[in-house]
Amino acid sequence: KNEVEQSPQNLTAQEGEFITINCSYSVGISALHWLQQHPGGGIVSLFMLSSGKKKHGRLIATINIQEKHSSLHITASHPRDSAVYICAVPSTRDGGGSNYKLTFGKGTLLTVNP
Amino acid sequence: DGGITQSPKYLFRKEGQNVTLSCEQNLNHDAMYWYRQDPGQGLRLIYYSQIVNDFQKGDIAEGYSVSREKKESFPLTVTSAQKNPTAFYLCASSITGTGFYEQYFGPGTRLTVT
Numbered sequence: 306k307n308e309v310e311q312s313p314q315n316l317t318a319q320e321g322e323f324i325t326i327n328c329s330y331s332v333g334i335s336a337l338h339w340l341q342q343h344p345g346g347g348i349v350s351l352f353m354l355s356s357g358k359k360k361h362g363r364l365i366a367t368i369n370i371q372e373k374h375s376s377l378h379i380t381a382s383h384p385r386d387s388a389v390y391i392c393a394v395p396s397t398r399d400g401g402g403s404n405y406k407l408t409f410g411k412g413t414l415l416t417v418n419p
Numbered sequence: 420d421g422g423i424t425q426s427p428k429y430l431f432r433k434e435g436q437n438v439t440l441s442c443e444q445n446l447n448h449d450a451m452y453w454y455r456q457d458p459g460q461g462l463r464l465i466y467y468s469q470i471v472n473d474f475q476k477g478d479i480a481e482g483y484s485v486s487r488e489k490k491e492s493f494p495l496t497v498t499s500a501q502k503n504p505t506a507f508y509l510c511a512s513s514i515t516g517t518g519f520y521e522q523y524f525g526p527g528t529r530l531t532v533t
Contacts (some may be wrong), residue, residue, distance in 0.1 A: 347524065
């Protein structure tokens with residue numbers, strides 16, 4: 306079964322700083338999911354990526370399949386970016402019927418101060 | 420608007436009582452999921468369903484039950500057999516197929532059992 310490690314667990318930044326959150330996993334995968342959980346608990350999907358890089362506004366996600374590693378970057382961070390960021394991967398290598406089963410990291414709590 | 424609704428947002432119960440959490444989606448997704456979130460831990464899969472009238476146990480199904488009588492609805496019952504039911508519960512849905520598909524999450528229900 307896939308194991309997921311996120312770092313750091315907690316991150317405090319000043320507004321405007323460049324943020325990097327890392328995610329490593331143990332089993333080769335087809336794609337990886339980055340999620341954002343707001344203080345109220347709701348979760349929204351930020352990215353799904355299987356190779357290279359994706360960009361959405363100030364958020365950039367990269368993945369290196371060979372190294373089993375992904376990073377989420379936030380440029381020009383803002384207090385409204387304060388949230389928990391979670392990465393998730395398929396629980397098994399080929400998915401099969403288990404593409405529906407995800408293994409989640411414990412999350413990175415980001416606090417951006419004005 | 421398309422989305423997933425969970426009700427209620429907060430739920431309080433006495434120990435020994437069964438309680439049912441509601442999850443409804445109007446995204447026309449075949450697959451639905453229930454997750455449990457505890458402080459400091461990643462989301463853990465309780466049950467999932469890929470099609471109406473069928474569902475499978477996830478990693479922590481003991482003490483829980485589900486039904487999938489309609490495509491739109493996937494209620495979760497927390498039974499008195501669940502040893503530690505106080506947690507944040509999240510419902511999600513996705514399309515199905517042989518790939519790895521984005522999951523869409525509801526706002527969650529915070530259950531407190533005393």
